[in-house]
Amino acid sequence: MSDICPDADLAAAAEIIQASDAVTIISHIDADGITSESILSQAISRLEISVKTTFIRQLDPLTLHQIPQDDSLKIFSDLGSGQQILIEELGFESDQVVIVDHHVSQPSERDYLEVNSLKYGEHKTSAAGIAYLIAKELDNTNTDLAKLGIVGNVGDMMDREDLCLTGLARTILQDAVDHGNVEVWERDLNIYGISTRPLPNALAYTDDIDIPGISNDISGAQRFLEHLGISPVQGRLWPVWQDLSFEEKQHVTSALVEHVIAHDRSTDRMFIDHYLFLDERRDYGPLLNASEYATLLNSCGRWSKPGLGSAICRGDRGASYQEADIMLRNHRSKIREVLEYITDKGVLEYSHMLFIHVGALFPDTIVGIGAGMALSRLNPKKPILIMCEDSMDETVTKVSMRTKPDVIKSGVDLQAALSMASERYGGSGGGHKIAAGAFIPKSVEREFVEDVNRILAEQFGESESNS
Numbered sequence: 001m002s003d004i005c006p007d008a009d010l011a012a013a014a015e016i017i018q019a020s021d022a023v024t025i026i027s028h029i030d031a032d033g034i035t036s037e038s039i040l041s042q043a044i045s046r047l048e049i050s051v052k053t054t055f056i057r058q059l060d061p062l063t064l065h066q067i068p069q070d071d072s073l074k075i076f077s078d079l080g081s082g083q084q085i086l087i088e089e090l091g092f093e094s095d096q097v098v099i100v101d102h103h104v105s106q107p108s109e110r111d112y113l114e115v116n117s118l119k120y121g122e123h124k125t126s127a128a129g130i131a132y133l134i135a136k137e138l139d140n141t142n143t144d145l146a147k148l149g150i151v152g153n154v155g156d157m158m159d160r161e162d163l164c165l166t167g168l169a170r171t172i173l174q175d176a177v178d179h180g181n182v183e184v185w186e187r188d189l190n191i192y193g194i195s196t197r198p199l200p201n202a203l204a205y206t207d208d209i210d211i212p213g214i215s216n217d218i219s220g221a222q223r224f225l226e227h228l229g230i231s232p233v234q235g236r237l238w239p240v241w242q243d244l245s246f247e248e249k250q251h252v253t254s255a256l257v258e259h260v261i262a263h264d265r266s267t268d269r270m271f272i273d274h275y276l277f278l279d280e281r282r283d284y285g286p287l288l289n290a291s292e293y294a295t296l297l298n299s300c301g302r303w304s305k306p307g308l309g310s311a312i313c314r315g316d317r318g319a320s321y322q323e324a325d326i327m328l329r330n331h332r333s334k335i336r337e338v339l340e341y342i343t344d345k346g347v348l349e350y351s352h353m354l355f356i357h358v359g360a361l362f363p364d365t366i367v368g369i370g371a372g373m374a375l376s377r378l379n380p381k382k383p384i385l386i387m388c389e390d391s392m393d394e395t396v397t398k399v400s401m402r403t404k405p406d407v408i409k410s411g412v413d414l415q416a417a418l419s420m421a422s423e424r425y426g427g428s429g430g431g432h433k434i435a436a437g438a439f440i441p442k443s444v445e446r447e448f449v450e451d452v453n454r455i456l457a458e459q460f461g462e463s464e465s466n467s
């Protein structure tokens with residue numbers, strides 16, 4: 001833990017906001033960006049300060065024109081830290097800008113106020129966490145917003161490595177629990193979709209655990225459950241995990257542990273903390289837990305409707321929720337199409353990664369997710385690189401990479417690999433160790449793939465020589 005704490009920065013951010021007549025929030029379009037925006041805009045409008053929002057895909061020379069050149073205070077959230085030179089080029093003075101972020105910082109000449117979790121040694125707290133701390137600094141009754149802080153952190157996978165939220169994000173979780181709208185299921189079964197996914201599907205498509213006879217095998221999962229006395233309700237619909245009684249959950253869990261151990265597989269990643277939302281109605285399924293809520297918001301962003309996600313975060317369960325729900329279903333079926341296409345068509349296997357090009361068949365915003373899901377069906381020991389056409393510009397290729405937590409442990413860092421390789425060819429890349437993306441000129445696709453494979457070979461090799 002760093003000895004620099006955020007208190008002074010939070011107080012400075014609150015002060016500059018309170019002194020403003022109007023605020024413009026410029027935020028990222030993913031779940032972390034949408035929740036950050038929603039936390040900040042609610043906290044600020046509660047002070048009766050007028051607030052407007054601009055969502056952008058990323059802050060770069062192409063999106064700068066979307067930032068209004070007026071007198072309002074500009075709050076950059078879930079972006080901005082790495083683009084301070086661009087912000088300076090726009091001509092904003094240091095008292096006109098607050099940056100709320102958790103990405104690597106690149107300071108400019110101007111001394112912008114940057115509230116960034118990395119500064120405080122908090123590598124597992126996202127922008128929504130920082131946004132919440134500012135909201136609480138503005139008014140300590142804003143603890144209802146801690147829930148959205150949890151959604152943003154989970155959306156940015158801050159809980160993936162430790163299988164629970166830690167550090168500053170954990171203290172924010174405590175605020176949410178104390179407020180009463182969030183409940184933690186500690187060390188519960190590590191599956192996705194506990195509120196909406198039929199249980200056999202959730203078991204068959206866990207990202208983290210390899211369960212012989214169940215992983216990637218829905219009918220195998222169904223047989224396993226039937227054997228334990230769990231069957232479709234009224235002979236038709238399988239229950240979701242959240243519907244099971246405490247005893248049923250324990251029964252399934254211990255049978256799974258036994259089964260996994262009997263097959264000599266690891267139980268290391270079998271348990272995770274789930275964050276349940278007590279203030280949502282049962283029929284709003286995807287909003288009942290943090291990871292499905294985050295998926296809903298991510299799908300809003302990926303289909304260019306971040307404002308819908310923001311309205312849902314502010315409490316709209318009418319028109320906005322209906323529209324987002326339809327979009328989520330479409331999002332899922334499109335991702336399923338990508339997944340099926342990859343598994344049917346097969347991938348090219350390089351020494352240190354898998355590769356597939358899907359051309360213009362699918363929107364560039366979802367191919368990465370589909371590729372990540374396909375990994376378990378292919379070779380999870382190697383990262384996958386998927387290419388597709390950029391929907392905005394046909395001379396540009398969008399690259400996405402995904403891998404598994406175990407592969408990260410052997411030294412692989414996809415963000416580093418893609419940044420390094422794309423810079424060589426005049427492109428740009430970013431992301432995280434486990435999931436990253438890049439844009440490159442279409443003309444260099446072949447060299448690029450070979451280059452990334454070479455970089456991965458080095459990353460794998462370093463860990464082998466260290467061990």
Ligand SMILES: [Mn+2]
Pocket residue numbers: 032033078102126127156
């Ligand atoms: Mn983020």
